[in-house]
Amino acid sequence: MGKQSIDVFGYMNYRAYLHDFYREKKATGRGFSFRVFSRLAGLGSPNYLKLVMDGDRNLTAQMAERFADACGLKGESAAFFCELVGFNQAKDTVERTERFGRLTTFRKYRAAxxxxxxxxxxxxxxxxxxxxxxxxxxxxxxxxxxxxxxxxxxxxxxxxxxxxxxxxxxxxxxxxxxxxxxxxxxxxxxxxxxxxxxxxxxxxxxxxxxxxxxxxxxxEDREISSLTLCLGSAGLKRFKERIQRFQDELLDLSALESDPEQVIQINFQLFPLSQRRNEDDV
Missing domain, CATH: 1.10.10 (Arc Repressor Mutant, subunit A)
Known part of the structure; x- marks a missing residue:
């Protein structure tokens, strides 16, 4: 495949890496195309790489290995690419955090x-x-x-x-x-x-x-209280905007402190306790 100037360890999104890989190969590799990549990866679809790059297709673990091989990645580079695919496609925060932890085990990732x-x-x-x-x-x-x-x-x-x-x-x-x-x-x-x-x-x-x-x-050293309200979509938006403005006001007030003594933490939590109304039920 030839030496690449782009380093997979410098990426946090495998689709961005594939975009840059393809752009470089098109510029330096005579006759390189989506069809050529598909042949290298053993794929039947000639435009599968484009679909993945554009976010229209995800990669399975097995397909990630094929893509790594087609990109000329070997050893740790290939393993990192496959982990990066899992990280980007994680379904929830727990899995995403776990996947991120795996990425940090790669020495070249830590350096970059x-x-x-x-x-x-x-x-x-x-x-x-x-x-x-x-x-x-x-x-x-x-x-x-x-x-x-x-x-x-x-x-x-x-x-x-x-x-x-x-x-x-x-x-x-x-x-x-x-x-x-x-x-x-x-x-x-x-x-x-x-x-x-x-x-x-x-x-x-x-x-x-x-x-x-x-x-x-x-x-007397804390303030923890709560409200339970019923709002519409417009009301929810107004509440979030008001909370954000209030945060800005508190930041401005803190800047006026001439003799700060104690670090405090203020949490704002707004979240639903019920499902949205189904418009078909109205």
């Missing part, structure tokens, strides 16, 4: 996606965002022991050390001219392929923290 892995760590540990906010305190210390005992619940010194290193790596904590560790840039977001996994993991963790707060914290 260091920021991706750092972000995964950021969202999977509730105390990383908490420590970043804790740095807004005037008495903040970058001593891991100080950080560990000032979180609620407390964490280990080893966890605090790892968290501080990760926050520095992401540029979320930086050393200022006075030599103090302070908040740096906003979190750099990665592609949608994995961002949703990390964010959902973060939400689950923070919901767990909220459950623990019900039993562990006095009422």
């Amino acid at each position: 996606h260091q920021l991706e892995l750092a972000q995964a760590a950021y969202y999977s540990n509730w105390y990383l965002p908490a420590i970043r906010e804790l740095a807004a305190r005037k008495d903040f210390s970058d001593d891991p022991a100080w950080v560990a005992r000032n979180l609620l619940p407390v964490i280990t010194v080893a966890e605090a050390t790892m968290a501080l290193e990760k926050l520095r790596e992401l540029g979320l904590l930086v050393t200022n001219e006075a030599g103090r560790l302070v908040q740096g840039a906003d979190l750099v977001t990665t592609g949608d392929e994995t961002r949703l996994i990390h964010v959902r993991s973060f939400h689950r963790t923070m919901i767990t923290r909220a459950l623990e707060a019900i039993d562990q914290l006095p009422k």
Whole structure:
């Protein structure tokens, strides 16, 4: 098949890889076509590759192996491609998270996606965002022991050390001219392929923290309440927009704090408790 300039380990979507593979082969390989690829993959349909690239067809595990072979992928590269197919076609978050874990076992993937892995760590540990906010305190210390005992619940010194290193790596904590560790840039977001996994993991963790707060914290230190309402589609949209505007207002208010003392977590949860009305039943 010839040497490729594109690296499969640099991709988080196998269809994007196939698009780039085909484009490169068309540009450098004389007479390469969808029909030629189908012959290499042992396929009867001459345009199967195009259907997969366009998202009109998925790949089975066996077909993924054929595609990897037709692309000239061998060994770890072929195995990674097949895992990437499973990751992209996962049916739910649980399977998607499991598949993502398999991708991270490939050394070349870890080398190509260091920021991706750092972000995964950021969202999977509730105390990383908490420590970043804790740095807004005037008495903040970058001593891991100080950080560990000032979180609620407390964490280990080893966890605090790892968290501080990760926050520095992401540029979320930086050393200022006075030599103090302070908040740096906003979190750099990665592609949608994995961002949703990390964010959902973060939400689950923070919901767990909220459950623990019900039993562990006095009422005056928390605010946990709920409403059960019946809305139409337009009302649901208005409620979501109002929540988003309220979040922006709270962010603006937090920016006015002259002497922040305690890191807090605010969760917003809006979800259905019943099915939508079937219009055929009206």
